[in-house]
Amino acid sequence: MNAWLGLIALAVLASLSLFVGVIDVWQADRHEVWSLIRDSRFPRTVATVLTGASLAIAGQIMQQIARNRFVEPMTAGTGQSAALGILLTAMLFPAASVGLKMVLASLAALGGSLVFFAIVRKLPPTQPLLVPLVGLIYGGVVGAGVTYVAYQADMLQFIGIWMNGEFSGTLRGRYELLWLAGLAAGLSYLVADQLSIIGLGEAVSLNLGLNYRQVVFLGLIVISVVTGLTVVTVGMIPFVGLVVPNLVSQIAGDNLRRSLPLTAMLGAALVLAADIVGRLVIYPFEMPVGTVIGIFGAVAFLWLLYGGARLAR
Amino acid sequence: MIEIENVTHRIAGRTILSDVSLELEKGGIVALVGPNGAGKSTLLSLVARLLPLQSGGIQVDGLRIGVAADDVLARTLAILPQELNVASRLTVRDLVGFGRYPYHKGRPTSEDTALVAHALTLFDLDDLAERQLETLSGGQRQRAFVAMAYVQDTEYLLLDEPLNNLDIGTSRALMEQLRNLAETRNRTIVIVLHDINYAAAYADRIVALKAGQVVADGPPDQVVDDGLLRRVFGTDARVSLIDGRPVVLV
Numbered sequence: 001m002n003a004w005l006g007l008i009a010l011a012v013l014a015s016l017s018l019f020v021g022v023i024d025v026w027q028a029d030r031h032e033v034w035s036l037i038r039d040s041r042f043p044r045t046v047a048t049v050l051t052g053a054s055l056a057i058a059g060q061i062m063q064q065i066a067r068n069r070f071v072e073p074m075t076a077g078t079g080q081s082a083a084l085g086i087l088l089t090a091m092l093f094p095a096a097s098v099g100l101k102m103v104l105a106s107l108a109a110l111g112g113s114l115v116f117f118a119i120v121r122k123l124p125p126t127q128p129l130l131v132p133l134v135g136l137i138y139g140g141v142v143g144a145g146v147t148y149v150a151y152q153a154d155m156l157q158f159i160g161i162w163m164n165g166e167f168s169g170t171l172r173g174r175y176e177l178l179w180l181a182g183l184a185a186g187l188s189y190l191v192a193d194q195l196s197i198i199g200l201g202e203a204v205s206l207n208l209g210l211n212y213r214q215v216v217f218l219g220l221i222v223i224s225v226v227t228g229l230t231v232v233t234v235g236m237i238p239f240v241g242l243v244v245p246n247l248v249s250q251i252a253g254d255n256l257r258r259s260l261p262l263t264a265m266l267g268a269a270l271v272l273a274a275d276i277v278g279r280l281v282i283y284p285f286e287m288p289v290g291t292v293i294g295i296f297g298a299v300a301f302l303w304l305l306y307g308g309a310r311l312a313r
Numbered sequence: 314m315i316e317i318e319n320v321t322h323r324i325a326g327r328t329i330l331s332d333v334s335l336e337l338e339k340g341g342i343v344a345l346v347g348p349n350g351a352g353k354s355t356l357l358s359l360v361a362r363l364l365p366l367q368s369g370g371i372q373v374d375g376l377r378i379g380v381a382a383d384d385v386l387a388r389t390l391a392i393l394p395q396e397l398n399v400a401s402r403l404t405v406r407d408l409v410g411f412g413r414y415p416y417h418k419g420r421p422t423s424e425d426t427a428l429v430a431h432a433l434t435l436f437d438l439d440d441l442a443e444r445q446l447e448t449l450s451g452g453q454r455q456r457a458f459v460a461m462a463y464v465q466d467t468e469y470l471l472l473d474e475p476l477n478n479l480d481i482g483t484s485r486a487l488m489e490q491l492r493n494l495a496e497t498r499n500r501t502i503v504i505v506l507h508d509i510n511y512a513a514a515y516a517d518r519i520v521a522l523k524a525g526q527v528v529a530d531g532p533p534d535q536v537v538d539d540g541l542l543r544r545v546f547g548t549d550a551r552v553s554l555i556d557g558r559p560v561v562l563v
């Protein structure tokens with residue numbers, strides 16, 4: 001029932017996304033419309049759905065691993081590390097293929113998340129709000145590092161694209177990597193039970209014979225691939241991974257086998273809606289989706305923090 | 314059989330367990346008692362591989378801890394740790410269901426579902442089955458975790474203070490369940506208890522630990538007396554015999 005409502009809402013948003021833009025599809029000439037939809041609007045819509053769904057899932061996995069509802073890859077250093085990886089790749093191997101960029105961005109994201117988890121492991125479990133705080137600081141430091149390196153290398157204009165995600169540049173042939181991100185996020189459904197169990201902690205996992213480290217590492221790989229590919233193709237989009245899993249947990253609980261599909265759906269809907277808003281708000285110009293979600297997400301984040309004592313694990 | 318051989322455990326230079334050796338026969342209830350900080354939880358955690366073994370050896374049913382595969386052990390031995398700060402939005406049914414994970418690895422069969430339903434009934438959780446853990450009271454949550462350990466259906470069951478937060482009716486019902494498991498299915502249950510009267514009433518054997526060493530070991534009527542309370546717990550409570558069973562007058 002809920003699932004059907006969600007799917008219908010998603011379909012409505014997706015069709016809106018196909019028809020909203022500077023060129024009015026009802027006025028223009030037929031051939032023009034067809035190529036517009038094929039080359040730009042359709043890729044853009046698909047990219048938005050894939051990004052939203054996979055970022056929300058990555059956020060949910062990260063929250064399971066951290067056993068903390070206030071973390072997500074884009075604000076806890078994973079996204080910034082991916083950007084650092086892309087920047088270094090662009091500097092050291094300017095001729096690198098897209099595939100190589102993608103691999104290096106994901107590896108950098110993985111390294112960044114490993115460092116994050118190494119840091120927060122040492123935090124006292126009685127202070128759940130320290131984890132996102134440390135994440136924000138850590139993400140800020142890595143982000144500042146990216147800016148510094150880019151400034152030194154005279155590449156500031158490039159990092160603007162990665163640091164604030166947007167879909168206006170999404171064209172046929174330039175977004176397909178996101179299918180891989182979607183695939184990685186989708187595959188996590190195969191280990192939904194394992195991910196639910198590690199959310200209960202290491203002792204429970206060990207007791208049930210789960211290879212805790214292996215599942216955590218698998219989760220980190222999904223997070224890193226999703227983050228790396230998203231940053232390479234559309235740039236950083238904050239808060240999706242934070243807000244959506246929290247909402248879903250309130251609605252559907254913490255059994256990932258049940259909640260992951262909902263997470264994907266809501267994530268896609270949120271980013272679609274934000275992208276449509278971004279196209280309309282200063283029409284005929286566009287506001288980057290990262291900015292729209294940043295504003296909405298900051299408010300939602302504050303709301304989560306204030307309800308924090310109740311929501312924290 | 315659980316064989317613990319010369320286990321010594323140190324944390325940050327302090328000796329928590331010193332040269333503990335114990336043989337726990339198959340079948341029956343062993344109560345582990347001792348003052349706070351004696352090392353009871355540490356010992357159970359070592360047996361359940363939640364802590365890495367530093368020296369000595371432990372075998373459960375011939376499986377060597379630290380060597381045997383995790384999933385094989387998960388079907389041999391289950392532990393209920395002392396502290397599980399879990400404020401998850403899992404439902405009680407889902408949580409108890411994960412107790413079957415070692416068998417179904419993510420694909421529950423109808424047998425698994427039936428066992429879970431049985432455990433929910435057994436531990437009086439039917440009315441709470443669809444409630445989320447974070448909405449439960451301390452004792453209700455404790456019962457859910459006990460049920461989870463129960464459906465794991467292992468020959469060896471290690472329970473670290475399972476009576477925490479439980480009222481007297483629920484506590485006695487749980488101990489009766491455990492007796493039943495030990496007697497009708499020859500299960501081996503090691504249980505940490507602070508209430509010596511529960512230990513004396515339900516255990517076949519009491520092992521007392523103090524400062525990381527075994528200081529008393531035997532059947533309740535031979536172990537529980539004024540001397541034990543004085544030596545191990547440093548308190549002057551009297552022990553009297555009622556119906557042939559030692560009872561501490563608190």
Ligand SMILES: Nc1ncnc2c1ncn2[C@@H]1O[C@H](COP(=O)(O)OP(=O)(O)OP(=O)(O)O)[C@@H](O)[C@H]1O
Nearest residue numbers: 324325329347348349350351352353354355356395
């Ligand atoms: N991680 C740790 N770091 C330092 N000391 C520890 C740690 N874990 C346990 N200890 C110490 O080891 C000793 C034994 O702890 P353990 O938890 O095994 O005691 P216990 O017998 O279960 O006590 P209780 O009845 O209070 O549960 C205690 O003195 C405790 O302070």
Ligand SMILES: [Mg+2]
Nearest residue numbers: 353354355395
């Ligand atoms: Mg203890």
